Amino acid sequence: MATYTQHLPSPALSEVSAHSGQAFLPVQPSPPACHYERRLGDTEASYFLPSRESGVNDMYLHLGFSAPTRYVRCSRVRLVWAILRVRHPLLASKVQMHDYEDIRFLYTSPASVEEAVHDADRNLESRNSVKDELIDSYLNGPRTLSTDRLSYLIISSADEGSSLPSPPPTPIPSTTAPHGTKASLNHDILICATHFLGDGMALHQFANDLFSLLGSSKDEKDLEEILRNEWETRCNKVDDESTLPSSLEDRLPTGSTGRFYRAACRVDFQRCQDKLIGGHTFPRRSGQLRRTIVPTISIDAERTKKMLKACKAHGVSISSAYFALCNIAWARTTDSKWQVPSMMYSALNLRPNLIANKALNDSYWYLAIGYFNVVLPSFFPKTGDVSRTFWHRARSAKEQSTLAAKSPMLISRSREMARERGARARVWGKEDDEKTRGVWVPPPPKPAVQEPARAPSAVLIGLSLLGNLDGIYRHANFGDVKMHTLTTGSRQRAGGMLLFGYTFVGKLWVSLGYDENGFEKETVDKFWNNLLQSTDEFLDV
Template structure:
């Protein structure tokens, strides 16, 4: 039994009051289903957030970390839930409330790992999460790892640590990860004594579950679809929304994709660069002068980098996709256990020309680059501000959920040896459609220093942030964000699933950043 367990168990008799006798549960929403079903076999889309930082050793004692981890699992019950699947249309979050403070701590302790690492331990830890056996499961939706790095610079006053939070993607999104990490370090590195943090844990449990106040509990945090503003249920309106969605999707044309290889075991790699703070300031200043954000500029960087990589189909445009943060349009949830741990993302696409002149002045290339960055900005803005945002998000969620069920059923039937290919559809030949291949996905997180309130935890000196997810074979996603005053760009992809065009593309990305953003 850990120290914190002994301390907490020695509190007042209130600790032994029993919570609700039956678990809380709710059905997964369509967006959650679309992430849950592909994750069953090997953890596709399981997320991680890694932070490298320096901190006083007393701040990082296991007992104190465990108390904070326990508090936040009480505040955000989906972290401590499990998933039960009874059918493709019957998939539930199930949360069993802790019967005591000790019960809450024991649950958190079983999902907390402390480790010491070698010099290369950080990269090994991330590589093991991405490519090794799955860390998470239907029974374990979140997991926290804390490790201490060996001291490389004796002149440093504080030791170096790593924080890695693992969570399934159907539990939440990137904003949930980063808001959680900010809350974690704000509480961990506060001036409160260890005993005061333990009292906070007792108070948190008692406020939620002490005294059998089950009548105050209204349920788990709601799904995206339940939080979207209500629209008309009329048949005509629903039909019009479907037509609008299908029309908007039909306009998306993309004629480029990376050449793929198959038959090799998946191996995800994440090459990452960071731009020093002074150069990042110059980049931000230049983007502002061109009336675009770094995010819009990165769409154009990818566009130029691919145009320099490929040697065919320049007449067809490049299509890229990205996630759209929907939190600003959601209605508030009144659930007792409401939290920011839920999925709140939609999806949009940016389509840019591929043509790239083989000869031309640097000035002409730069003008073209910024013109395409502004085009990306306009498309992103239109996607976020269209009056049809809610209905398109609903239609997309429904479509993704249905598609995930279809693929999951097919995968299960193939595994059971019962799958049969559907017969060809009779009737007139289907009219040819414009190509709609997406080259790559971009996860553009913006300025994360707006989320991490570094001044709130001055004892902790953060210096590194990387994030990503376990990918399916042939997966690829480019990340871009600013953190600790630096611009970070990383490319997570299945090294075994592509030919060397990806390496040439990545070098062209780095060259474009160096020559066009400064």
Template sequence: MHLQNPTRLERRLGDTEASYFLPSRESGVNDMYLHLGFSAQPRTLARDRLAHVWALLRLKHPLLACSVEMHDYDDIRFVSKPYASTEATLYSANENIEYRQGTKAELIDSYLNGPRTLSTERLSCLILSQEHSYVDESVIPSTDTEDWFDYDLLLCTTHFVGDGMALHQCANDLFTLLSSKKSTGELHDILKEEWRLRFGGQYSEIFLPKSLEERLPQYSGKFQKTASIVDFELSQGRLLGGHSFPRRRGDDRRTVVPTVAFDEDRTRQVLKLCKSHNVSISSALFAICNIAWLRTRNDDPHLPTMMYSALNLRPHLLPDELNDSYWFIAISYFNVVLPGFLPTTDVEKTFWHRARSAKEQSTRAAKNPMVIPRSKEMAKERGDRARRWAREDDGYDIGIPSPPLTATIMSKPPSAALIGLSLLGNLDGIYKHFAFPEIKLHTLTTGSRQRSGAMLLFGYTFVGKLWISLGYDENGFEKGIVEKFWKNVLTSMDTLL
């Protein structure tokens, strides 16, 4: 059925989206950024050209241009107000592009620790800074007299709009369009046609990408649903973790992101060594964190260490016939549990054994026949928990105390996670560098605004280099402990990889 253009389109947030939206309301917890450092000629980054490309992406991926309205904890909605014209589309894109002066470190620090950049009315934006002239002609073959310059770009979105896979795919598409042979006038014609297809005539009422929960295969009956709940509770009950970074309170949150890149030769050596032991770098990083922590502090060697990571659910989703956007969130979580003691001899053998264990646990999580029902139950649990905490936070703000913890919750076995790992794999598989010859990427950093006392380690390969970074609240932990752990991570990388 086709209808005349409505004045607005909306849909409710799913459980996973709500679990990210509700904590973000006050200060932008989980707001994502992707930083890319690159070299280009100014004409490639001209304001009008960038605005046309950004407008095209916001048309193709409507959640980027939505707002959010919260009517109740169980009724939160994406709202899209169709653009009246191509010019209105361009105006909106321009409103969500910022040009700034500043280094990469300054841009990231401002995004992570300054006033919130995004809001319920602004779910995405681009921030661009031009730093200095680029002079290495051996790397950048000059075809004309226009100089190349170094730029820093931040692509910013809320986490309830999408995940890391969407972020990187979007950046690849952005650079491909910017670097294309098409003139800005030709890009305007494409934008005009895209607007006409969506808003210029009659079109389907359903337009926003479906939520994760709508796109996962549904339960076939009451018995399967009951069995899924039992399986999920049993699987969660088996998680045991007795190690965590000692926290401190008092000072305001301040997120820092120390980052190390290994050169291409060193990266090839690491890849070759991991392959010879039948593990990936991602699996090895779990073992590196395990050993680095046990070298930092080991108060409870009888308890295991537990770490968590994101699980990509995109391979399991049903197609969304009414929308081909890749901008939506499609992740769940899994845990890796490794021993909490470190032998005094043969640490290298222990390391590779634990890396293989991490690989087996990761594979088991991704390929488990119950992965879909477990993900659905986890999404429901996370959504319910976020609503409960949001009600408590809002009640606290108006003077209503939270109820005490029940004996059941307090008597659970220890299940603390030491650290989260965001393992992005080989990003050169997503960034088709050959598709944007007018832009030479050289640096990538990613992360999100954190809550107090948060920590997340990132590992990925990009432009042929292995990168690891640690985003953490430097005011949220016992003084010196995270710095010592990070030093042990880098030392373990050197000695074991």
């Protein structure tokens, strides 16, 4: 349950932005600010605790677009950012850790519209960098986010050919701009948020709302009025029941509370975990600092339509096909351990299974993911009807994905997984903190007990298959703002790897985010090339 306390009104803030020198809204009398807080759930804690040192799992979403410069003025972007931070209070929250069992979101509502704008300005940055520089600095540079800054927005305009401050980009003729308006230029936006705030679905829905406001016909006075209405509705009140969205665990449907039911759920969860067999991993190397790179390819719209049509004809989605493609690419990369299957994991969207909650506050910014695994044979025939084998494995991946999503035990398994991940993160977090302080003592060795041999459960790679993002992005609502590029991912731990696949602006995009210093380069390069070649071989038919 969220709680709040009253604070005295904040002192008047300066009316001039440090970024732009432009005046803010006129200062109005403001009521006392309200303070809200709630504990992080197990899933949120499992993402928060590892993030503390270097930002592991901090998400980013890059969007490249063309637009007349009036749409990306700092004053306009700031107003849109302020509207969305008021509408989604977790974005403007902080985290306070009392102990490993008591970690809390803290949110102080802005005491005035002017304060909401200043808060947005403090978490907004203008740069003159190209896409690759923005992503590289976020992934490999000092951490952008912190316990006091859970979200951040960067907007940039630069020539594609230089990392130095550049002259204005070459105008792009705009066929839709009204008579008398300026031509479009290329721009980039980087949306940054910690993973314990939300998931990929929240990130993309947020980007759609941001661009719907940014590219709308509303001028800045109209946006100021929207901000004022949002603030009046959400901040100028004393109500602790509808501010911070509640955690995943609090919104999962509750089953029986009986001891037998709980024991049965734990047994089912363990039996499900025991079935996960995988004996393949990428060869690793150590001794160098983590450096994440994100090789990315896009396939033109005509070929993408052809590939989607091929998948539909064989009764699978492009997502199921990519499990099979990774499986085949790996089989063509290595010929060892063929007698043991390979296993991949992916996130499972739990939003359709959650109970509506008054504390949702019309916000989609909350974490609502579970996990599932796909296990496929590690060998692949070199001759014969290899296409038939590919589509069979794609259908097998679809069946395994569907079984995970439609299982009658999904809720109990998700709850058990959240509990296990939370407990494990707390143990590891405590151990890391003790090692940092130099007080860690290894636990005493366990007495030798003869245990039954267990099958290996190593994971080859994680896949984040986002589906058709054009179903989320309502491009028709963006006016003269025309998107053309999307890249997403997160800061990784050393030795991290995740494959992304999605369709956007009618194109199929595939990217591999991985620590290039954490893996044997030759093997990863061979796998990536095999994946691209397999995509052409089996889908482009």
